[in-house]
Amino acid sequence: MEQLKNQFQLEVSKKFRRFDFHPVQRKLYSYDLSEPPKLLKRFLGIADVVIQPESKEEVYEILKIAKKYRMPVIPRGSATSAYGGVLPYKGGIVVDFTRLNDFEVDEDKKLLISGAGVVWWDVQKELVKRGLSLRVYPTSAPSSTVGGWIGQGGYGVGSLKYGSIAENVEWVEVVDFNGIGVKEPSKFVGLEGTTGLIVSAAIKLKDYDDDRALAFNVNIEDSIKLMSKSKAHTAFFYNDKYVELLKETRSLKIDDGNILLLTFESVSNTVSDGDEEVGELLWQDRFYPFRMRKISNLICVEVVLPIQKLIDFSKKIEKLPFIVMFSKTDALILILLTVQGEVKYSTWLQTMKLIKIAEKYNGKVYSPGLWFSYKSDKLLSNFEVLRSYKREVDEYNLLNPGKIFPFGPIHRLIKLADLVVR
């Protein structure tokens, strides 16, 4: 065993320029935003090595080594998700994609051809200089990577008009055990690298236009009406409890009560009676949901449900601070839970209780990742197709094992907890 380990280390050392076997570095590449309780932490491994590939060819070399030594491979961008998707649950090679950070712009086709490690807001700044803009980007855009969000999937700023990230990816370039190739994105977006490692992608762009943000003091029913008939590209609803927190932590001069924020491309703005000053304040704040943590430890529960179920669901959570981000058909709700001291198993049970309530309203957890992989068959409509594709391309289950496709004890433990939650 020791000999095999030495052989593995020697081979990595010979083949790659940027790698690290130091135990602290390996630990630093074995977390994300989630705070698992001690009970679950016991089942989590740490990376055996961290490699930072500098080309797609190096990514392929990593897979060759992984296959030879039967090592799991865990892709990692900025690790700004909280679903365990980047955790090296069973140890293995953590592949830090941040060095694949080149991009080019096809201005005629309005496409961004981006390396997986490019940071969304960095590229947006460059696009703006060329009169172009991303159509959608995540609220963690100042640090999250192109590959990271595509791997995670989901909604972001701009999704009301332009849909989820899946609807904005033209193609992905993927590395799997068979080689490197450009693929149609549906088997890769939101799949956390379990079906292949995304090394680059083509992202749809739009012409740049100034954003105009307007705030409205309206309840959730009126928010839905106003949002539906507007031409906004982004809509956020902040409930009164969330607004209270905002005022406490950010010293924002805004009125009490619920707020709807609508943001328009200035050319398509037909609404004029909103509050521009508050709108701008909230718009500038869109990247900073964690500012609330300065007053107490908070955890976020994210659920997605059809817009028509939102009013009923919101009544069930009205005592908690929450934000809603609207897409064309769905509402992504981010609910904040205050935690006293460290995150315990009971905190997770609270989280699961909220998910269960959402499920009664046709809602679902935002992403399966590691923690909710036991729900993947219900979260992904084409789960069986994906599972059979996974088996086809990943014979030894080395591509980010345990994520999306349940594996090992963690999903069983959480599923058990799910059963006892009422």
Place this chain on the structure above:
Amino acid sequence: MDVEVIENSNKCARCNYCRVCPIYTVEGWESASPRGKLYTIKSLVNGEIDVDARVVKELFKCTTCGSCEVICQVEIPLINLWENFRAHLNSKGYILPVHKKLREKTFREWNPYGESREKRADWFKDLKNLTSTNSDLLYFAGCTASYRTLSIARDTVELFNKTGLDFNYAGVDEYCCGSPFLRTGQRDLAQKLFLKNYKKWKEMGIRRIVTSCAGCYRTIAKDYPKIAEKLDYDFDFEVLHTVQILDEIVDEIDFEDVDVKATYHDPCHLGRHMGVYEEPRRVIEKMGIELIEMEKNRENAFCCGAGGGVKSQFKELALAIGELRVKEALNTNADYLISCCPFCKLHISQSLNNFDKNINVLDIVEVVIRTLNK
């Protein structure tokens, strides 16, 4: 260990917005990022990892520039946190070899360069007649302007003279302010240096102190009052940076007409640490110089790479950071890169060596002296 360090390291949301850190920008490893460092501290406190030479080295790779503190969503006071944790490491005997050498040199000659104390005021030899021993305003040149970038010190006293500002100077009895030691956690030595300077200033009847150096300014204005409070000393000095005086008198100065473009580098210790952003810009504009901002400016300015003990202990890393700042400056196509810190000037000038294109790197006082109407 400081309870605040523990509490604050637990607050980190791990959003990674602190990737703006110049060390992380160059090194690209999580261990070099503020987020990674906070996780390391948390893991050390929880006994999940052990301290070894590598861990200590990584924790000292920080210029204490404060860009992480500016961007931090949960507003962790990170500059203090890094300094407190370094002090903790020092107290446990973890000190990096070059930092130890600086300490030894300073105990010998009272400056971290290890230059002879007797030569500290050599730059001033032919300017002695400019001082007024009755003045309660002290010019504190600092170690870098005294031993490395002498023209800054010389031009400053010449400017004071030309504008009729009476000042006094402690000569060889000026001691390092202690900034490099506060930033690298060696608080005992910083305290000793405080005591030596303080005693001299009191003997001289000083009420106001003006310094050319951003690091000295931060230390004397922000750290000395805390040390004084700890030792139960009064600290009733008014502390200024040269640029603040310039900003006050610039309207009375007669400048030549100039047709040059300049960009301004915000020294971290003057900008993010002390909030002095507009004064230098006003002075530059009053001189009739066209100011072209670099992309990262004011509180988002990119560090030159020299501070926090990085230049001394991690030379290549410091230069790589300096080169990134130089690139930004060259992109402006300005004729001059102006700053307000001898240490930034020294380091940025050295970082220029690997470029074909050139830009004149000057301290703001040097520019003022060159543009005075003769």
